[in-house]
Amino acid sequence: MPTPDRTSLDAIVLAARDLLEKDGLAGITMQAVAHRVGVRAPSLYKRVQSRDRLIQLVAETTLTELTERLAIATTAAQLANLLRAFGRQQPAAFQLVMTPEAGTPVADHSFRVALSAPLLRVARDLAGDELALEAARTLTAWAAGFITLELNGGFQLGGDIDRAWDFGVERIVQAITTAPAAAPSPGEMSPARAPQLAPGG
DSSP states (O other): OOOOOSOOHHHHHHHHHHHHHHHOGGGOOHHHHHHHHTSOHHHHTTTOSOHHHHHHHHHHHHHHHHHHHHTTOOSHHHHHHHHHHHHHHSHHHHHHHHSOOTTOOOOOHHHHHHHHHHHHHHHHHHHOTTTHHHHHHHHHHHHHHHHHHHHTTOOOSOSOHHHHHHHHHHHHHHHHOOOOOOOOOGGGOOTTTSOOOOTTO
């Protein structure tokens, strides 16, 4: 009779995520994860081929959770605040997926595509279809940079960090918002756009 499985892939990934927050990326070892889920290290390889694959799974589950959280955002400011809240709650996981170090295993591209959906949606509302990608990248780059500096103690000059965040969000939203084109006055209309009067009208 086959020996019943003593752990699951979900439990293994959860254990790895806990170790990531506790000890950083270096803390994710097959031995440490095995100890946490109550099996011997060789048993993990029945579920996960390698440490790199395990880190990739951690990144993918992190992106899935982050995508679900951002999906409720209806404005760019709300989305940015949700992103910051996630970073504060899971700082190591946030940096793993948003600012990974060179050589770190990364999630499959499809997970980043999924994450881009709520970002593009709010960006499109502000900048329109043509500039949605540029607007989403600008908002994401600024927010990720600010959050990463905050998590790593990068703001050393004092002052109110929350106030700086609110100021930055407001200015970034203003910057990526495309103002609706003002309707030209009749005297300013080009011949191509001026209404054509019917003969005798």
